[in-house]
Amino acid sequence: MKNSIEVRNFGFPDLFQLGKPLAIPEYQRPYVWEIEKAIELIEDFKEFFSRKKSSLKNYYLGTILLFDNKTGGKPAYEIIDGQQRITTLLILEHLLQCKYSGGHEITYNSPLSYMHIRAIGDLLKNRKHDLEFIREQDILTRLQFTVIITPSEDEAFTFFDTQNNRGMTLGATDFLKAFHLRVIPDEELQNVYASSWENSEGKFEEESFIAFLFEKVLWRIRNWNGKGIRSFENETLIRATFEKNTLKSVSQQVPLYNNRYNRQVITLDAAADGSVAYNANPLDIHESHSLPFSLRQPINRGTGFFLYMQKYAAVYDILFSDEPSSEEITSVRKLLSAVYNDHMSGYLTELMQLCLIVYYDVFGEQQLYRAALCFDYFIGAIRIVKAQIKKEAVLKCLREYDRNLLDVVAAAYLPEEVFNFIESLEDVNQPYLKEKLTENDGVRMAYKMRVIKFFEKPVTDLSERRSWQK
Numbered sequence: 001m002k003n004s005i006e007v008r009n010f011g012f013p014d015l016f017q018l019g020k021p022l023a024i025p026e027y028q029r030p031y032v033w034e035i036e037k038a039i040e041l042i043e044d045f046k047e048f049f050s051r052k053k054s055s056l057k058n059y060y061l062g063t064i065l066l067f068d069n070k071t072g073g074k075p076a077y078e079i080i081d082g083q084q085r086i087t088t089l090l091i092l093e094h095l096l097q098c099k100y101s102g103g104h105e106i107t108y109n110s111p112l113s114y115m116h117i118r119a120i121g122d123l124l125k126n127r128k129h130d131l132e133f134i135r136e137q138d139i140l141t142r143l144q145f146t147v148i149i150t151p152s153e154d155e156a157f158t159f160f161d162t163q164n165n166r167g168m169t170l171g172a173t174d175f176l177k178a179f180h181l182r183v184i185p186d187e188e189l190q191n192v193y194a195s196s197w198e199n200s201e202g203k204f205e206e207e208s209f210i211a212f213l214f215e216k217v218l219w220r221i222r223n224w225n226g227k228g229i230r231s232f233e234n235e236t237l238i239r240a241t242f243e244k245n246t247l248k249s250v251s252q253q254v255p256l257y258n259n260r261y262n263r264q265v266i267t268l269d270a271a272a273d274g275s276v277a278y279n280a281n282p283l284d285i286h287e288s289h290s291l292p293f294s295l296r297q298p299i300n301r302g303t304g305f306f307l308y309m310q311k312y313a314a315v316y317d318i319l320f321s322d323e324p325s326s327e328e329i330t331s332v333r334k335l336l337s338a339v340y341n342d343h344m345s346g347y348l349t350e351l352m353q354l355c356l357i358v359y360y361d362v363f364g365e366q367q368l369y370r371a372a373l374c375f376d377y378f379i380g381a382i383r384i385v386k387a388q389i390k391k392e393a394v395l396k397c398l399r400e401y402d403r404n405l406l407d408v409v410a411a412a413y414l415p416e417e418v419f420n421f422i423e424s425l426e427d428v429n430q431p432y433l434k435e436k437l438t439e440n441d442g443v444r445m446a447y448k449m450r451v452i453k454f455f456e457k458p459v460t461d462l463s464e465r466r467s468w469q470k
Contacts, residue, residue: 005148005149005151006147006148007146007147007195007198007199008146008149009144009145009146009190009191009195010064010144010145010147011141011143011144012100012101012140012141013100013140013141015086015101015147016102016104017102018077020068020075020077021076021077021106022076022078022104023069023077023078023079023106023107024079024083024106024107024109025067025079025080026109028079028080028083030108030110030112031083031084031087031108031110031112031113031117032112032113032116033084033087033088033120034116035119035123038088038123038124039123042124042127042130042134044059045133045134045137045139046130049133049142057142057182057185057187058142058143058187058190059139059142059182060144060177060181060182060190060194061085061145062082062085062145062146062177062178063081063082063145063148063174063198064081064082064085064086064145064146064147065079065080065081065082065150066078066079066080066082066147066148066149066150067080067149067150067152068149068150068151077149080150082145086106087106087108087113087117088120089140089143090106091117091120091121092124092131092134092140093140095121095124095125096131096135096140098140100141144181144187144194146195146197172211172235172238172239173208173210173214175239176238176239176243176305177194180246180301180302180305181193181194181302183249183301183302184252184302184303186252189303193303193306197210197306197309200213200309200313203313203321209313210309210313213309213312213313214242214309215238216353217312217353217354217357218295219233219237219241219242220232220354221295221357221358221406222295222296223241224354224398224404224406225296225406225410226399226407227399227402227404228399229395229398230395232391242299242305246300246301246305247298247301247304248301249301249302249303252302252303254300254303254304254307255298255304256292256293257293257297257298259294259297260294260362260363261291261292261293267279288307288311288313288314289311289314289318291307291308291310293307293308294361294362295312295357295410296410312357315360315361318360319353319357319360320333320353326365328368328369329365329368331369331372332368332369332372334454335369335373335376335454336352336372338450338454339376339447339450339454340352341450343447343450344383345383345443347389347390348382348389348394350394351379351394351397352372352376355371355375355378355379355405355406356371356372358409358410359375359409359418361410362409362410363412363415366415367415367419370419370470371415371419373468373469374418374419374422374423374469375422376451376469377423377428377465377466378397378405378422378425379397380432380447380451380462380465382397383443383444383447384431384432384435384437384444384447384448384462386444387441387443387444401427403421405421405422408421419469423469429465429466432463433463435463448462
């Protein structure tokens with residue numbers, strides 16, 4: 001996000017103390033919450049604030065997007081995203097006869113808005129026990145939002161479009177963020193993770209980085225295992241993996257599991273007399289990418305979830321975004337730039353990224369470039385055979401062999417296990433041996449020429465491709 005965009009964490013009353021009133025632009029859609037949606041919110045309030053120690057917690061209610069309109073007759077903060085939630089809370093405030101909003105009134109221009117406001121108001125008016133519970137718990141003052149304020153209307157809609165064109169159903173990662181923030185009892189820590197999340201959202205210009213990370217990286221790696229994989233991600237599956245199937249936490253403690261970042265011993269030294277001593281590996285967490293987690297480990301709610309996200313956001317940056325930190329990373333980037341550029345199938349590029357992330361998770365930078373060459377050998381066979389790459393081709397190539405490639409990498413003890421597995425697949429080598437592509441073969445021929453040029457080979461075919469990664 002640009003520096004001119006402000007990101008703050010506010011309570012519900014704070015929304016009406018910004019120095020200018022909130023307003024709904026005329027072009028905004030009406031208030032259209034159905035009765036079921038309002039009931040769901042009330043039931044969530046009751047469930048959350050009925051828990052033990054709930055008096056220490058606030059309820060996180062997502063992101064509000066505002067445009068700071070300083071022009072016109074009445075300068076105001078125009079609500080670009082969040083009207084439905086704010087309106088519902090104002091209805092509750094009115095029924096409770098409290099003035100957290102300072103008596104501020106928002107004007108609605110649509111008859112449809114008034115119809116739904118009246119319907120929700122009549123419903124809640126008859127739920128007297130619920131209203132009394134909300135009053136006793138002082139819930140409206142304990143609601144927290146991440147508020148994004150943009151200085152121009154164009155920036156507001158650019159940001160809004162980015163949030164709403166993620167490639168997965170709108171709201172999946174918003175639900176995840178809200179769910180795990182609620183588990184954290186410390187408000188200051190809530191704000192830290194909420195701000196970190198929002199900062200990560202804007203890493204990509206055309207889509208949400210967080211949505212990409214969970215949709216096309218973390219969910220796939222955790223769920224594409226064995227030979228039975230049949231599906232791609234959707235909102236329901238993503239929320240099941242990262243919400244429903246996560247583990248409850250004890251306070252702020254995050255359990256650790258054995259992996260290359262979390263080992264007490266790395267070697268045993270045998271003396272001539274038969275005694276054994278060990279060399280310890282002290283845990284050193286100085287940056288997010290070195291957090292002692294692994295991709296497929298259980299995820300604990302709250303702090304564990306946010307640290308897990310931070311680690312793999314950092315790993316993605318190391319491999320694909322940040323300035324290369326070593327010769328291994330530099331070499332991998334050169335391969336990706338030369339072969340996996342805009343002319344490569346997006347599905348195959350995503351598979352390459354998955355393979356590299358899983359490999360890095362197990363071995364770090366150890367022989368990372370050779371691993372990338374082996375993965376290209378595996379993936380390139382798909383490109384050579386298929387003129388059109390559909391997403392099902394990715395699943396098919398993973399379940400086609402006795403062992404799923406991602407499983408092989410995740411379970412390997414030595415890099416050579418990965419290399420030997422890939423190089424042993426005769427079904428992968430056959431397309432290279434039989435390859436007779438010509439200029440009439442479009443994208444397949446283009447891939448062939450990119451590979452030959454990258455390896456600087458004085459050849460006209462790919463029959464020796466298997467040997468090039470060694």
